[in-house]
Amino acid sequence: MTAPAAADLLAWYDRHRRALPWRAVAGERADPYRVWASEIMLQQTTVTAVKPYYERFMARFPTVEALAAAPSEDVMQAWAGLGYYSRARNLHACAIAVMGEHRGRFPDTEEGLRALPGIGAYTAGAVAAIAFDRPAAAVDGNVERVMTRLFAITDELPGARPLVRERVLNLMPPGRPGDFAQALMDLGATICTPRNPACGLCPWREPCVARRSGTQESFPRKAPKKAGVIRHGAAFVLLRQDGALLLRTRPPKGLLGGMAEVPTSEWRAGYELDGAAQDAPFVTRWHRLNPPVRHVFTHFPLELTVFRAEAPADTAAPPGMRFTPREDLGREPFPSVMLKVLETAGFGPSGR
Numbered sequence: 001m002t003a004p005a006a007a008d009l010l011a012w013y014d015r016h017r018r019a020l021p022w023r024a025v026a027g028e029r030a031d032p033y034r035v036w037a038s039e040i041m042l043q044q045t046t047v048t049a050v051k052p053y054y055e056r057f058m059a060r061f062p063t064v065e066a067l068a069a070a071p072s073e074d075v076m077q078a079w080a081g082l083g084y085y086s087r088a089r090n091l092h093a094c095a096i097a098v099m100g101e102h103r104g105r106f107p108d109t110e111e112g113l114r115a116l117p118g119i120g121a122y123t124a125g126a127v128a129a130i131a132f133d134r135p136a137a138a139v140d141g142n143v144e145r146v147m148t149r150l151f152a153i154t155d156e157l158p159g160a161r162p163l164v165r166e167r168v169l170n171l172m173p174p175g176r177p178g179d180f181a182q183a184l185m186d187l188g189a190t191i192c193t194p195r196n197p198a199c200g201l202c203p204w205r206e207p208c209v210a211r212r213s214g215t216q217e218s219f220p221r222k223a224p225k226k227a228g229v230i231r232h233g234a235a236f237v238l239l240r241q242d243g244a245l246l247l248r249t250r251p252p253k254g255l256l257g258g259m260a261e262v263p264t265s266e267w268r269a270g271y272e273l274d275g276a277a278q279d280a281p282f283v284t285r286w287h288r289l290n291p292p293v294r295h296v297f298t299h300f301p302l303e304l305t306v307f308r309a310e311a312p313a314d315t316a317a318p319p320g321m322r323f324t325p326r327e328d329l330g331r332e333p334f335p336s337v338m339l340k341v342l343e344t345a346g347f348g349p350s351g352r
């Protein structure tokens with residue numbers, strides 16, 4: 001059996017590389033800012049979902065300097081809809097650190113990059129390899145899948161990650177680390193897919209151990225995940241007669257930190273709707289809307305029951321809240337779960 005060679009993968013990449021908005025054209029050096037921003041956006045999200053956000057984000061913040069100088073609400077608003085908002089906060093903090101501590105230039109080593117806010121092992125490896133051609137491993141889900149199949153690694157993830165990393169580094173060609181990293185990503189995304197991998201088109205079909213035994217789809221092996229316990233809560237949509245909506249901003253740290261929301265109860269397992277009126281921001285006639293909103297966060301599923309009420313035009317917002325005029329709602333950084341709440345209350349995309 002032949003051993004897998006980087007040259008075969010690179011020859012395939014030279015013919016089939018994906019054209020991506022953050023990717024430099026063949027032979028040109030990638031812009032570290034664009035590579036870094038795209039890698040942060042791509043965590044837990046697909047290329048198709050990221051593309052329109054990325055284009056808008058780059059039009060608004062074309063340089064690390066522009067991003068660092070922007071108010072955090074603007075960054076959160078440009079991010080809204082991508083989820084995992086701690087990444088947006090770290091993105092902003094990282095841009096500020098690059099400007100403040102590195103005179104606007106990203107460090108060009110894995111270690112230097114890892115010292116920046118929000119940059120973990122994967123992102124540091126990806127930016128070091130793609131933007132600076134450092135021989136660094138960028139191991140994400142795609143790469144784990146390719147490598148565990150190629151070598152039939154039966155150890156379960158995430159424990160098998162160091163072994164996967166070692167295999168990537170062993171295969172890395174000295175001349176083109178950036179292209180090799182991107183070629184592995186492309187192979188995982190387009191050929192070595194989770195279901196029905198197109199092995200017939202794969203440059204590593206000969207040396208691939210899993211393909212030879214027909215066990216491709218049994219890799220990667222994963223330790224079973226524990227499902228989070230469902231939490232419940234109530235969300236209160238209060239509309240003033242002048243069209244303004246009662247909102248507040250979530251605390252800066254923690255889940256959906258810094259994002260906008262309508263007032264809600266606590267979100268917890270066993271929350272009883274019978275007592276929801278006590279959690280409402282006003283004593284008034286609340287109308288319960290159906291069906292409840294369901295949303296799945298990384299660690300738990302959530303079910304929010306939406307209540308709606310109206311208030312006179314001269315109603316003042318309680319402390320820590322604000323009435324946002326209807327025409328300004330588009331500027332509020334709502335997370336996806338709140339967009340669902342607003343949609344249930346009749347503020348869908350067309351109603352905003």
Ligand code: SF4
Nearest residue numbers: 192199202205208211
């Ligand atoms: S031969 Fe098939 S399973 Fe093996 S790396 Fe290629 S696409 Fe993946």
